[in-house]
Amino acid sequence: MVYAETRQGYFQEIKQNIGSLIRPQADESYSTVQLSQLSNFQVETDPIYQQLPVVGHPMTDDNNAPLYNNAEIQSRLSLQNAVQIAVKRNPNISQSLANLAAQNANIDVAKAQYYPQLKAGLNTGDFTSSDRGRQVYTVEANQMLYDFGKVKSSVDTQKNKLEAEQANVLVSIDEISTETSRAIIAVLRYRVLLNIAQDQVKGVSRLHEIARLRSEAGISSYADPVQAQSYVEYAKTYLLTQQNKLRQEEQKLRTLLGFDVSRTDFIIHDDFLKKSELYTSPKMNTIPSMIAAQAEIEVARSQKKQTELSRYPTVSLVGSLNQALNGKNPNTGKEDDTDSSIGISMSSNFYQGGAVSSQIRSAGYAEQAARSKLNATYLNIMDSTQIARENIENMDKQIWVLIERERSTAKTRELYEEQYKLGKRSILDLLSSEQSFHSSRAERESARYDIYDTLAIYINVIGKSRDIYQLNNTKIQGFEVQ
Structure with a gap:
């Protein structure tokens, strides 16, 4: 039995070795991304887009301690864990991965031109002549010897498209991560506002x-x-309005996570603010949208080169075999005869009515469009980061004003109640002070969660979702970012 298994493994190995000589072997490494390889490029944009403004300073107090301590938020599920659950089950990411696998197969299609090409057919004689009953079976083999790099450029084009698809997967992961994070922040926001609304009632x-x-x-x-x-x-x-908004956000989060979240508490760690590096210039070559834009430039370049090389000839080794099954072989004139030949073939499409020149111009414009898209993406990132910093800084100032307002309205509420009992204040004054107190609480909490929401958007814009939500070096539906 051991001998039989060894012999079977030996023949299997021989079969694989022979197979590698006649067809390309599938490369399954596409499902693992080396981010250092994807980000190995320099962002070259117009000078007008180079300056990246910085607003204010990190939000710390006089002792360099964070202004916002979230230790009071108790949870059984952290923000990072919730995001990991969402990305591992989302069908949008599955769709992107399917597109990635399809593109990986296109590379093998392009590589197949390096290997022998076999054709077979059956021809009949001329129906208008005496040899109309003739049947000739033909087999032809073609092995490309030299083509001035046409097949290589085709393979490079498909590889560049693969990198673009990998970047699109990263974009999908970041989008789902951000959507989940913002949904959790919204749920926490409306839970707090619901408690304030209950206190107001x-x-x-x-x-x-x-x-x-x-x-x-x-x-x-x-x-x-x-x-x-x-x-x-x-x-x-x-109160009913806040309950409705909370139920809507919980339903959205239930769809993302796949379970009922109404009884689940979520925690936002302090690292969410610290690791976002709000006041650090982002690394443009690690942002998925920039990687995708750069990949489109490389695709346009390789397509242009591929079109230019199509003018050059292709040298091939051609062999053919034909067998007359009925009648005379047209090559030898003998009944039911066999004929074979081996030779060198050189072919080239020297002129196709100017189609190649038009294709080259089209590829050049496609490259210009891809470069413009890269610049536009860069500009959008700069604009979004600037807006996020401005919003967070303004909301931070607003929070401190609202804290003081909350304190003053609390004191006013107490004084008005005493004065009302003494007949020195009307019931409207007392009711207005009560409402103002709870309104200031609601505005303060809304501003706090606005900061979290803006941070979630900012993290997505600068491409740090996978760092913040701990998604690197983990399997996401068979896909891994290293």
């Missing part, structure tokens, strides 16, 4: 009860509880 309901008791006791006007009731109804309407 409790607050104005308490004031309504105070106004009702005072009215029944004859201490205040009957209009006071009526006015308070309108504030209660408004607070309940606001």
Whole structure:
């Protein structure tokens, strides 16, 4: 049995070795990306796009400590883990990977021109002559010897397209990561706003009860509880609005993660802010959109070269064999005879009505368009990073103003309640102060989560999603970024 297995393995190896001589071997390394290889290029853009402005300074206090401590957010699922779950099950990434595998197969199609080409056919005689019953079976083999690099340029074009598809997979991963991250941030935002809305309902309901008791006791006007009731109804309407928004965001997140998230808490670690490197110039050659744009330039270049080389001849070794199955062999004139030949063939399409020149011009314009797209992508990244920094800096300032406002409205609320009991303030003053207090709380929390949301967008723009969400060196539906 051991001998039989060894012999079987031996013949299998011989079969594989012979197969490698007549057809290209599939390369499965396409599903593993070497980011250092993809990013091995220099970004050359117009001088007008070179300057990358920096706004403000990192958000730290006087002791260089982060302004926002998220330790109070308890969770069973971190932001990074949630993103990893989403990208490993999203069909958009599956689609990109399928396109990547298809493009990898196109490389083998291009490489096949290096290997022998076999054709076979059956010809009959001229139906209008006496040899109309003749049948000749023909086999022809063609092996390309030299073509001035035409096949190589075709293979290079397909390889460049493969790099573009790899970059598109990275873009898909970053987009799903960002979508998941922003959905989690939105869920956390509306959970906090829902709690504030519930506090507001409790607050104005308490004031309504105070106004009702005072009215029944004859201490205040009957209009006071009526006015308070309108504030209660408004607070309940606001509460329902926040509940609806929360359910919408939870449904979006449920679709991304594949399970009910209404009972799941999420945590945003401090690293989300620290590792984003908000005030560091991004590395342009590691951003997937820039990699994709650069790959399109390389595709255009190789296509242009491929078109230029099509003018040159191709030298091939040609062998043919024909067998007359019925009648005379047209090459030998003998009945049911066999004829064979081996020779060198050189062929070239010297002129096709100016088609090659037009194709070269078209490829040149395609290269110009790809370069313009690279510059446009660079400009969009610069613009987005600048806007993100401006927004975060402004929202940071806004938070401190809202904190002071929250403190002042809290004190005002306490003073107005005491003055109302003494008859020095109206119920409207008390209700307005209560509403202002909860409104300032809601605005402060909204500004805080606006910063997180802007950071998620910024992380996507500068291509750091895979670093922040710990996606490098992990299998994502069979795809890996190293």
